[in-house]
Structures are given as structure tokens and as C-alpha cells.
Amino acid sequence: MINAVKLERAATTLPPHGWRLLPMRFHRLGADSVVLTNLVGEHVFVTPDELVGVAEGTCGDQDLLARLRAVHLIQVPGETLPAELLAIKLRTRMRRLPDSTGLHIFVVTLRCEHTCRYCQVSRQSAAKSEFDMTRETARRALDLAFRSPSPHLKIEFQGGEPLLNFPLIRWITAEAKRMNAGHGKDLAFVIATNLALLDDEILEFCAEQDVHLSTSLDGPQNLHNGNRRRPGQDSWQQAVAGIRRAQERLGPDRVSALMTTTEASLDRAAEIIDAYADLGLRGVFLRPISPYGFALRGRGGANYDVERWLEFYAAGLDQIVELNRQAVPMVEIYASIIAKKMLTNSDPGYVDLTSPAGIGIGALVYNYDGDIYASDEGRMLAESGDRTFRLGNVHSSSYAEVMLSDGLLRPLTESIALSAPMCATCAFEPYCGADPVFHHTTAGDFTGHKALSAFCRRNTGVFTLLLRKMRDDPYFRDLMRRWAQ
Amino acid sequence: MLKLKGRVDASELASPLADDVWRVCLPADSDGDGDEGPTKSLACLVRAGQPAPPGYGLYLMADPEMGTLAVPGTPRRAIPGAPSPVLKLGPELAHLSPGDIIHVPAGARRVTVLWKNSARHNALLLTEQCDNYCLMCSQPPRERDDSWLFDRAKKVVTLLPASARSVSLTGGEPTLHADALIGLLEHCKQVAPELSIHLLSNGRRFAGPAFARRYATVGLADIMAGIPVYAPEPGLHDFIVQAPGAFDETIHGILNLASLGQAVEIRVVVQRHTVPVLAGLATFITRNLPFVAQVALMGLEMTGLARPNSALVWADPADYQRELAEATGILATAGIPARIYNHQLCVLDQRLWPYAVRSISDWKNDYLDICRSCSVRDACGGVFTTSGNRLSQHLRPVP
Numbered sequence: 001m002i003n004a005v006k007l008e009r010a011a012t013t014l015p016p017h018g019w020r021l022l023p024m025r026f027h028r029l030g031a032d033s034v035v036l037t038n039l040v041g042e043h044v045f046v047t048p049d050e051l052v053g054v055a056e057g058t059c060g061d062q063d064l065l066a067r068l069r070a071v072h073l074i075q076v077p078g079e080t081l082p083a084e085l086l087a088i089k090l091r092t093r094m095r096r097l098p099d100s101t102g103l104h105i106f107v108v109t110l111r112c113e114h115t116c117r118y119c120q121v122s123r124q125s126a127a128k129s130e131f132d133m134t135r136e137t138a139r140r141a142l143d144l145a146f147r148s149p150s151p152h153l154k155i156e157f158q159g160g161e162p163l164l165n166f167p168l169i170r171w172i173t174a175e176a177k178r179m180n181a182g183h184g185k186d187l188a189f190v191i192a193t194n195l196a197l198l199d200d201e202i203l204e205f206c207a208e209q210d211v212h213l214s215t216s217l218d219g220p221q222n223l224h225n226g227n228r229r230r231p232g233q234d235s236w237q238q239a240v241a242g243i244r245r246a247q248e249r250l251g252p253d254r255v256s257a258l259m260t261t262t263e264a265s266l267d268r269a270a271e272i273i274d275a276y277a278d279l280g281l282r283g284v285f286l287r288p289i290s291p292y293g294f295a296l297r298g299r300g301g302a303n304y305d306v307e308r309w310l311e312f313y314a315a316g317l318d319q320i321v322e323l324n325r326q327a328v329p330m331v332e333i334y335a336s337i338i339a340k341k342m343l344t345n346s347d348p349g350y351v352d353l354t355s356p357a358g359i360g361i362g363a364l365v366y367n368y369d370g371d372i373y374a375s376d377e378g379r380m381l382a383e384s385g386d387r388t389f390r391l392g393n394v395h396s397s398s399y400a401e402v403m404l405s406d407g408l409l410r411p412l413t414e415s416i417a418l419s420a421p422m423c424a425t426c427a428f429e430p431y432c433g434a435d436p437v438f439h440h441t442t443a444g445d446f447t448g449h450k451a452l453s454a455f456c457r458r459n460t461g462v463f464t465l466l467l468r469k470m471r472d473d474p475y476f477r478d479l480m481r482r483w484a485q
Numbered sequence: 486m487l488k489l490k491g492r493v494d495a496s497e498l499a500s501p502l503a504d505d506v507w508r509v510c511l512p513a514d515s516d517g518d519g520d521e522g523p524t525k526s527l528a529c530l531v532r533a534g535q536p537a538p539p540g541y542g543l544y545l546m547a548d549p550e551m552g553t554l555a556v557p558g559t560p561r562r563a564i565p566g567a568p569s570p571v572l573k574l575g576p577e578l579a580h581l582s583p584g585d586i587i588h589v590p591a592g593a594r595r596v597t598v599l600w601k602n603s604a605r606h607n608a609l610l611l612t613e614q615c616d617n618y619c620l621m622c623s624q625p626p627r628e629r630d631d632s633w634l635f636d637r638a639k640k641v642v643t644l645l646p647a648s649a650r651s652v653s654l655t656g657g658e659p660t661l662h663a664d665a666l667i668g669l670l671e672h673c674k675q676v677a678p679e680l681s682i683h684l685l686s687n688g689r690r691f692a693g694p695a696f697a698r699r700y701a702t703v704g705l706a707d708i709m710a711g712i713p714v715y716a717p718e719p720g721l722h723d724f725i726v727q728a729p730g731a732f733d734e735t736i737h738g739i740l741n742l743a744s745l746g747q748a749v750e751i752r753v754v755v756q757r758h759t760v761p762v763l764a765g766l767a768t769f770i771t772r773n774l775p776f777v778a779q780v781a782l783m784g785l786e787m788t789g790l791a792r793p794n795s796a797l798v799w800a801d802p803a804d805y806q807r808e809l810a811e812a813t814g815i816l817a818t819a820g821i822p823a824r825i826y827n828h829q830l831c832v833l834d835q836r837l838w839p840y841a842v843r844s845i846s847d848w849k850n851d852y853l854d855i856c857r858s859c860s861v862r863d864a865c866g867g868v869f870t871t872s873g874n875r876l877s878q879h880l881r882p883v884p
Contacts, residue, residue, distance in 0.1 A: 004620070004793040005797065006618055012729065066720055067765065070717035070765050070769055079719075081733050344771070345775070478818075481814070485820065
């Protein structure tokens, strides 16, 4: 038999010190486990000893070196391909940035008939119509919205309870579609509503105009009604009935729900998930309470720390995985956003977990009175007297003045994770985001000190949890891959 | 299984026949249009008892028992006194049918079928030279000058029947002969612009932007380059293809093709070295080459270099189903079409059946005796006859 091998395997392996490190960041996941990430979030799990061997050039484990080469964490001197591929991937990840501002939030009224414990907005009673947005204000806000380069415009109606000003929703929707004839953008509409006021007319409108409904559902009845108070204590009944009607009339994917974690939720993660599954909802967004508005003052059910929330999150995620194993499709939305960042080259641009931050360039908020805010949280801060994130008013500000204002550019540039202290060296930087509003609120500057930041602790906790589960559980890894798409 | 080569009896030839390529036709379909090339390049297939009409450049006698061919009347366009040559086909060529294209070399002792009109796949070999020397190569490279293969391919393209839909251009490494390849592609564009072309290449030459641009500039509507990538990093890939620097060139080549809007398929031969890196390779493709049109995951054909290297490359498909399923899942989830070639359904994880393609060419596939009672035989590609006995130990009829 002839020997058909001309080049021995050893000739293409790496000798000691035969490689160079490419940009590599690492994070300890446990006593014997470290995750290494590259510029775009591709990752490899190693032991601390292996990391030292790779860094010092003494590693002889060819399989490990090959895995690191495959994700461009090391390269052989003289090679150009790894840097070229990294550059392509980074460019792909950033390509959405020039298409700024896809989300436009219209606060069509501040009125609300709920009095939720954790409400972030200084709501007004349902009768005071001076807290409604006018058509003239809406028209000017639309003019600004259509100046955005983004080919996708999502118009989200918020409040208060936006359905209390339903005629304006109807008007804005029609007007936006009329204006879009000359723009050809991909237009989408969402109403963020507690559904208590949902009726046939509104459902008909949503069906005809392809408008989605996003509601709040905190879980089982007693938990939900304890958080979300309204005369008659029937918020849960109203929400559930509304979800069912909407699913029936609009289809199962046209209504989604969000939950807010209060201390009463902390021990009830599985029940909350089951409540969603019982309603046929396919996604749960396990959200911590936000530190703004009423909630910041500590009376809204926010009396828990990050670690306690992370335990809750882990329990909820376990229940979601269990449902999937039983062939009940269910997505944890926050994990799915992170999965996309971990396992693909695209950043979904989720406004609360993206860098540069989502303020202004990811979302703009038009308050009922025409004031423009860089984010929903920025509007809430203003309600309590801090107008840092007010970018102007639709009646007096031009698009250029809004988008190029110091009030937007300073927090954006000062918070970019890739250059922020401690973020720049963090293995999770590709997965994380910049939140200048949070850090302004809690630390007094846009960058914050990450060692003291609850935003950092919470997200580090979530990334660590997701990575450990992916490392240990092939089923979860596969689930994350599906969520990433 | 069809034999693509067969003996012929040329004893009836009045004068030596020049090396040429012919399209087979029946007496009825004389194409109507032919004083020139077409008629001359048509070989008329005459069966027992049929009269042979005049005017064809070549006559093929299907039945070796038939005896002498009678050409009635005086051939109007044939050169007086020199009747068109007649070849008697050996029994292994009884399958020849209209639309097939054959090569009759000078001397006319053997006929090679270059195009089988009824086949799902037809491939034209353009060269046997290659700058890779893959451990499992089924078509080991040869150094000799074989530039005549390009000329022959050109003639085949000219003669293609109207029903021809797709062709694979294969080697060796066709891009080693840049001018000849570009010339052939331009010829395809001219005479068969609708043809779907699958060019099998190691992709290395496309690393040169000038050649990649030449290729793209031909402007064929439906061409895809099928390029092998065997590992997500150079160390293993270069070893498998036995060529240092090959990975770097191949990936650069793929990137160049993509940037020119050219369709690329990635071809992965599943063998002992690639099994452990299949998932890593699939992930590499989703992150670095997400634009590819499809990924073919191919079972070994145990012929050529794969035989002497058998111990080095052989992996029984039954032993790598977990890895194959994971890689397929990674690609499919990322929206990259994955296709599994050359795998018998009985050794393929049932979840992977939707990805399986009946890929083994008609002229080299076969079924074993145990396949007779198999319920999915018709959906299965069978086994490579070229693989001899080197088959999975787990082949069995699916109940």
C-alpha cells in the first residue's frame, strides 16, 4: 500500500510560543472554569491553568489551541485572516448604528385608571383631559419621527393608559400610514395597555391596522392584583380576559405581556411562568423593578437586592426550560436578547442593553405636552424634577437640535461600554450595554462606577448564569441557539 | 448502476475515425436543421430491423447481433464512396439513449459516456491536476498535461440537449487553468445561458481578487462554487488537504466570491478528523461565512486516496450521528440550508432524514442484497459501488 500522506499532522500544529494573543477578555465562572471572549462575543470555556498556559505560550493542548484559533482568540504571527474576519464580524454588529431611532414612544395621555404600586409615571386621574396629547403635538412628533434614518419605525403608544385617548391613537396611526406613502418605511404599531378598556371597536381597529398589544401580567391573580391596583381589584381579571379576546380576534402572536418583579414575586417564579403558559403566551420577560418614579422611593415593592432578583431569575429560567422540555414553547425574552449577542454577529439593539446606549438613537419619547425625552426612564426622571434627558419640545426643536444636542451626545459618548472603566476590560462587554440614565440616577454621572453598579451586578449575574448553563447543558445550549434567531 | 465506459466494435469502419464528441439521437429526431455541425455531430442510434436514414456523421448499432447496417438510397450529403462510419456497441452500452453525449477516441475501441440525459447529475471532468492532496480524495491528482479535457467539455456544452438543466464542473482543480476555465464559462454563457452550473473547486485561486473578478465578470445567471472547508482553523484543514496555507487562501477566496455576489456552497467531507470539529465548523460558518448558499455534509467515498489512507480517514457513520446532528442543527437554526450527502438512511439519525439528499450518481450507486426488504430504499441513495467493501457495519433494512 502506498503512503499517501505527504504532510504529517505535527507539521500543522503549534509549537510552544508559536502563537500570539488576539484581543481576549476573560471572566471566572467558578473555581475551575473561566470563559474567554473575543471582540464580538464568541467564547470558549477553559480552566484557569489552561488560560495561564495559553497566555504564557506554554500550552501544548492542540485541541484547545485549535478551538481558540477557530474563534480568533489567538493567531500565528503573520496571519491576517483572523483580524480580517474579526473586523467583518464587528462591522456586521455595528451596521445598525447609522440607521438610528427605530422606536418612537408617544405618551398619548398621562391619565390612568390603575394605581399600580410600582408605577414609574406620575399618573393623573382618569378625568383630567389636560394631560392628553393634542393632534397638533402628535403631528409635530410624527414629523420628527419620520426624519429618523431607520428603515423600520415602531410607534408605541404609552401612558398613563393610552386607551383613555383612543381617538388620538386612531388618528396617529392613520396619519403615520399616510405620511409613510412617501417614505416606504417598515411601520409597526404597539399599544402598551392594561387592557381593562379593551372593547370590540379597539379590537377591530387593531385587526384592521395590524396593531399589536403589549400588556402587563405579573403572574397569578393575587400577586398581580396586589401589585396593580384599581377600583374593584380586578386588574388581573381584566388583563386575562383582554389577552384571551385579543388572541382570539388578532391571533396568538399579536398580544404579548410583560411582568415586573416585586418582592412578593420573588418566591413565585414557577407560578408566574405557569400563569403565562396557561394563557398560551409564548414569551415571558423577567424584569426587575425599575429604579425610577415611584418605585425609586422604595415603596413600590422594590425592597430587594440584585442577588435576590438573580435567584428569582434563575428559578424562572429553570421553569421555562422545563416547559420547553415538555414541548411547551416558551421564551425568556431577556435571555433571548442576550442569546443573540452571544451566538450571532448581530446586536438586536434592545434599548436597555446595547452600547452605544439606546437613548435617542434607539428610542425617542414624545410626552403628552410635546417634550422630547431620550428614553422612557428619562421622562420618568423629569416627572420627579430631573430634566437631564429632556432633549427639547416638538413645537420648538428641530430634528438636528434634538439629535445633536449636548443633552444626548454627552451621555452617549460618556457611557460607551468599550471605553468605560471596567467595562472595557470585561469579558461580557460584547453582551452588555450602556445605561447612562440608570447611572445618572444612581451614581450621579453617566458612566457610573461599575464596582458599585446594580446594573453591572445584575447583568454580570445573568451572563454568568446563561454561560454556565450553556457550558453544562447541551439542551440549554440548543435552546439558546433557537432563541438567538 | 450504469457503465459509462464500454467497448465498441469498429471493424466496419472504412476509414479511421477522428477523436470526437457526439450526441446520440434516434432516426426520427434528425433535428431538421442540419447541414453543418449538428448533423455531423449527431450519432444515430439504430436498433434491430430499423432502416438507417442517411445524413448522420456516425451510426451506432445498439444490437451487436444485428449484423450489417443498411443505409438505403444514396446518401445525399455524405461524401460519395465513403459511407458514414458505423460502430457496434458492446452490451454494457445498451443503455445509450437520445440526448446522451459520447466521446469516441481515435481508433474507436472504447466509448465514454460524458452526458447521461436521464441522470440527475452530470459532471464534466476538466482536469486531474490539483494543488491540494486531500487525505480522502476520491479522484487522486495527476500531473500530466490534460488540457484536452477542457476542449472536450466545451464540445459537450455545445452539444447539450435542450433538456439539460444542470452540470457539475469538476477536477482536479479546475481553477488551475484559469484561462481555459474562464473560456469554458464564457462558452456556457453563450450556448447554454440557462444551464445551472456547479463548479467544484478548492477555492484557493479565488483568493486573488483579479481572478475572482474575472470569474464574476463572466456573468452566468446560475452558477455556484462548491468549496470544501474541513475545519474551523488552519491547523487541521491544511493537514487534511495536505497543503500548508490552503485554509487561508480558501477562506479568502470564499470572502472574495461573496463580496462579488457569487454563490458559494461549502462542502464538508465527514471523516475521522472532521467528526470532532463538526459542531465547531458549523459554528464557524454561521459566524464567519453566514452568506453561503448551503452546506453539504458528505459521507466518504472510499476510493482513490481514501483507500491507502483508510485507517486515517474512515469513520463509520453510525458512530458520528450525534456530531452530525449537532452540526446540522447549528446550521439549520442559523438559517443556513444544510444537506447531508452520501449517507444511507439506515445509518442516519431519523431526525436528519429531512436533510438527506439522494446524492450518489446513478453510475456509481448500488444497493446491497439486504436493501431489498428496506421500506425506504427508494428514498435512499444507496451505497457507492466505488467504495468496495468499506461500508458502514450498521447497514440494515429499515422496517
